[in-house]
Amino acid sequence: xxxxxxxxxxxxxxxxxxxxxxxxxxxGGFLALFATGMHFQARGIHVPSEAIRHQVLNTSLxxxxxxxxxxxxxxTILIAADTLSGEIASGTIHAIATKPITRxxxxxxxxxxxxxxxxxxxxxLLGGVALLGYILGGATVQHLWSGLGLVxxxxxxxxxxxxxxxxxxxxLASGVIVLGIHGVAFLGGWIEQIGAFTHSQxxxxxxxxxxxxxxxxxxxxxxxFDMQSPLMSVLxxxxxxxxxxxxxxxxxxxxxxxxxxxxxALRRFRLRxx
Amino acid sequence: xxxxxxxxxxSRADLAIETRGLGKVFGxxxxxxxxTLEVPRGEVFGFLGPNGAGKSTSIKMLLGLIxxxxxxxxxxxxxxxxxxxxxxxxxxxEHFRFYEWLTAAELLGVHGRLYGxxxxxxxxxxxxxxNEVGLWPHREKQLRNFSKGMMQRLGLAQALLNDPELIFLxxxxxxxxxAGRKLVRDIIRAQRDRGATVFLNSHLLSEVEVTxxxxxxxxxxxxxxxxxxxxxxxxxxxxxxxxxNLSPETLVSLAQRVSSLKxxxxxxxxxxxxxxxxxxxxxxxxxxxxxxYEITPQRLSLEDLFLRxxxxxxxx
Numbered sequence: 001x002x003x004x005x006x007x008x009x010x011x012x013x014x015x016x017x018x019x020x021x022x023x024x025x026x027x028g029g030f031l032a033l034f035a036t037g038m039h040f041q042a043r044g045i046h047v048p049s050e051a052i053r054h055q056v057l058n059t060s061l062x063x064x065x066x067x068x069x070x071x072x073x074x075x076t077i078l079i080a081a082d083t084l085s086g087e088i089a090s091g092t093i094h095a096i097a098t099k100p101i102t103r104x105x106x107x108x109x110x111x112x113x114x115x116x117x118x119x120x121x122x123x124x125l126l127g128g129v130a131l132l133g134y135i136l137g138g139a140t141v142q143h144l145w146s147g148l149g150l151v152x153x154x155x156x157x158x159x160x161x162x163x164x165x166x167x168x169x170x171x172l173a174s175g176v177i178v179l180g181i182h183g184v185a186f187l188g189g190w191i192e193q194i195g196a197f198t199h200s201q202x203x204x205x206x207x208x209x210x211x212x213x214x215x216x217x218x219x220x221x222x223x224x225f226d227m228q229s230p231l232m233s234v235l236x237x238x239x240x241x242x243x244x245x246x247x248x249x250x251x252x253x254x255x256x257x258x259x260x261x262x263x264x265a266l267r268r269f270r271l272r273x274x
Numbered sequence: 275x276x277x278x279x280x281x282x283x284x285s286r287a288d289l290a291i292e293t294r295g296l297g298k299v300f301g302x303x304x305x306x307x308x309x310t311l312e313v314p315r316g317e318v319f320g321f322l323g324p325n326g327a328g329k330s331t332s333i334k335m336l337l338g339l340i341x342x343x344x345x346x347x348x349x350x351x352x353x354x355x356x357x358x359x360x361x362x363x364x365x366x367x368e369h370f371r372f373y374e375w376l377t378a379a380e381l382l383g384v385h386g387r388l389y390g391x392x393x394x395x396x397x398x399x400x401x402x403x404x405n406e407v408g409l410w411p412h413r414e415k416q417l418r419n420f421s422k423g424m425m426q427r428l429g430l431a432q433a434l435l436n437d438p439e440l441i442f443l444x445x446x447x448x449x450x451x452x453a454g455r456k457l458v459r460d461i462i463r464a465q466r467d468r469g470a471t472v473f474l475n476s477h478l479l480s481e482v483e484v485t486x487x488x489x490x491x492x493x494x495x496x497x498x499x500x501x502x503x504x505x506x507x508x509x510x511x512x513x514x515x516x517x518x519n520l521s522p523e524t525l526v527s528l529a530q531r532v533s534s535l536k537x538x539x540x541x542x543x544x545x546x547x548x549x550x551x552x553x554x555x556x557x558x559x560x561x562x563x564x565x566x567y568e569i570t571p572q573r574l575s576l577e578d579l580f581l582r583x584x585x586x587x588x589x590x
Contacts (some may be wrong), residue, residue: 005387009373016375094367095432098337099388100360273340 002101006109007116014079014117023075023121030071031128034064035136042137054139058229061133061141065227068125069151069220073182076118076158081175083110084166084269093274103270111163111262118155126151143226150223150251154216157254158182160261161214167268185210185217193221196244204244211246215254218246276346278353287351290315290440290471291336296345297495298331305331306495308345313488315439318462318472320486320503322479324584328495329475330368333444336473337365350440361389364438368445368475370429374418378409378428381417385432403431408457422449430461440471447478459485483576491583499583503576510574511549515542518565527562531555546571 014020041060047053084107087093096106126148133139141147158178165174188210195203211218225245286292291313298306306328313319323329334340336347338355347354350362372381379400386396404410407427417425426449433441443462447455455478462472462485476482482489483503490500513532517540529535532544532555546552552571559566 001390002388005384009384013373013375016373090371091367091369092371092373094334094339095365095370095372095385095429096388097339098360098363098365099385100357100390101388102357271341274334 002099002105003109003112006096006101006106007112010083010110010113011116014113019079020117024124027071027121027125027128030067030125031132034067034129035132038064038132038136038139055229057133057137057139060137061129061139062224062228064129064133065126065141065147066220066224068129069154069223071125072118072122072151072155073158073216075121076114076155077162077175077178077182079117080114080159080162081166081178082171083114084163085169085171085174088274089170097274104266107163107266107269111159114159115156118159119152122148122152122155140229141227142229147223147227150219150226153251153254153258154219154223157214157216157219157258157261160258160265164261164265164268167265167272181214182216185214188213189217189221192244207244211250212253215246215250215257218250219254222246222251276353279346286312288315289313289348290317291319291347291349291473293336293347294345296332296335296342296347298328298335298340299343304495306335306342308496309492311490311497311500313471313473315471316466316469317487318466318474318485320482320489321473321475321492322482322489322580322584323492327492327584329492330444332492332495333442333473333475337363337442361436362439364433364436364441366426366429366433366441366443366446368448370425370432372417372428375416377414377416378404378420379413381428382432382435386435389436391436399435403434406434406461407431423451423454426450427454427457430458434461434465437468438470440473441465442473442475444475445477446474447476447481455481479576479580489576491580493584501579509548511546511552512572512574512578513542513544513546513552513555514568514570514572515544515566516540516568517542517559518567520559520564521562524559524562524564528555528559531558 038057038060041057045053045056047056084093087096093106097103130141130144133141161181162174162178165177169177188207190207191203191210192207195201195205195207222245289312291311293309293311296306296309296311297304309328309332321329321332331340335342336349336354338360342354349356350359352359376384382400382403383396386399391399401410401413404413407430409424409427409431412420412424417428420428426446430443430446433443443458446458446462450458459481462474465472466487472485474482474486486503488500488502491498520537520540520542525535525537528542528544531551532546535542535544546555549571552569556566556569
């Protein structure tokens with residue numbers, strides 16, 4: 001019962017604090033921009049063959065998905081960074097943690113609230129990009145649900161790590177730490193891509209190590225690999241496509257990673273003084 | 275002995291709170307040295323001490339917000355922090371804060387659901403409580419528009435939602451105007467009248483003096499003394515007397531009848547266990563040809579007692 005009360009409060013908090021609405025408005029603006037771009041690209045494109053036209057529009061679609069993924073990453077970290085550390089610092093948590101509810105229920109309730117919110121956000125934003133790409137440019141996303149699932153997993157990895165940091169650090173520090181670690185993974189991902197392009201195993205290994213440290217970016221790259229068109233997979237010419245796709249083992253590792261992060265967050269929150 | 279062992283060993287059903295050597299160390303700083311306390315059920319218990327004495331840390335340990343590093347505590351017969359027993363506990367934190375996007379009525383709804391109260395019960399209880407703390411006209415207002423005093427009243431309301439058996443009030447009159455303070459006093463009395471135990475931490479000794487049945491004085495994380503306030507207020511009297519023609523022999527004789535005698539010129543100060551011996555003392559002095567111009571008996575106030583027990587430096 002307490003878990004669902006906290007989940008409801010967390011969801012309502014986002015709505016009342018206008019975070020959700022602002023995110024939806026900003027997401028709507030993003031989709032409008034994407035739709036406009038797609039519309040003009042689809043109408044005004046002059047290429048020698050239909051195959052190349054299709055490739056260009058698919059690249060635009062992947063670019064849209066890539067930007068939507070970046071927005072999801074930022075959204076995840078921004079909404080979750082303050083939830084524990086902010087309430088501990090302000091003393092708000094005192095009135096909650098003295099009620100007949102365990103700390104596990106408090107944290108899981110918040111987690112469920114954020115997962116619900118992020119699921120809706122991902123469906124709206126990435127689903128919107130996929131739909132607009134299809135309607136306006138005829139570009140299709142391969143393995144859409146697998147791709148959306150992987151972006152969802154990426155968001156949950158970041159959510160859990162942000163919550164874990166929130167049990168130990170201030171709001172600002174939590175945000176900076178998680179963004180920093182994701183930045184390392186992001187950079188590692190690009191080093192791995194370039195390594196794959198230049199056939200440098202050392203550079204690929206750097207990317208793998210970065211993914212082990214934080215698997216969020218590798219989940220996006222796996223999602224991009226699954227969602228990109230077969231032709232794009234063969235040509236490997238777009239910055240939004242993937243040359244070195246993380247294996248299914250890396251996805252399994254990411255699932256274990258997010259479960260461990262949530263477990264550690266629950267344990268730290270249960271044991272810490274408030 | 276930990277709290278579980280203490281629970282097995284204790285047979286004091288008459289106690290709302292029982293602690294044995296409860297202590298907390300933060301790094302190298304000792305916040306609470308060893309708190310040993312017994313709070314009888316149905317009383318208003320004042321928890322007094324200077325700043326940094328460990329009062330708030332002690333309350334947080336009793337509520338399970340902070341884990342003690344030593345000692346044990348039972349709250350309503352269960353180890354401190356026990357989740358089921360929290361259904362019977364209300365708590366007003368020192369600086370009550372909550373989600374400022376909620377309205378007053380919604381805040382009570384959230385807290386009520388955390389207590390496991392049904393919707394129908396909350397529908398009756400919320401208006402009742404908002405009326406009691408004078409916030410009914412502001413029920414639809416978001417907390418971001420509340421003053422500090424209004425927040426404190428709302429915090430008090432959420433602490434009473436579940437008709438608790440034990441209520442912890444940490445500086446409940448903080449930020450309140452005189453009308454608000456009177457409201458707190460009335461609520462505390464009403465809670466005692468319905469049989470609840472109130473654990474009150476307050477710096478305002480005058481408030482404590484008129485509401486508490488018993489007080490504990492704490493300093494450096496230890497209880498220095500616990501006293502019943504009724505006995506205190508009916509007890510020791512400090513007397514100031516202006517006299518003339520007082521011989522040294524009379525002064526020696528007077529010193530045998532009173533305590534803490536001091537003579538500064540024609541001014542005498544001394545203490546008696548109650549008001550009763552005063553007529554005899556005056557009669558004795560007059561018989562010794564002492565001129566008595568003025569006599570002012572003063573009961574010991576809680577502030578006097580606080581300063582005497584805790585010290586004027588406040589432990590700093």
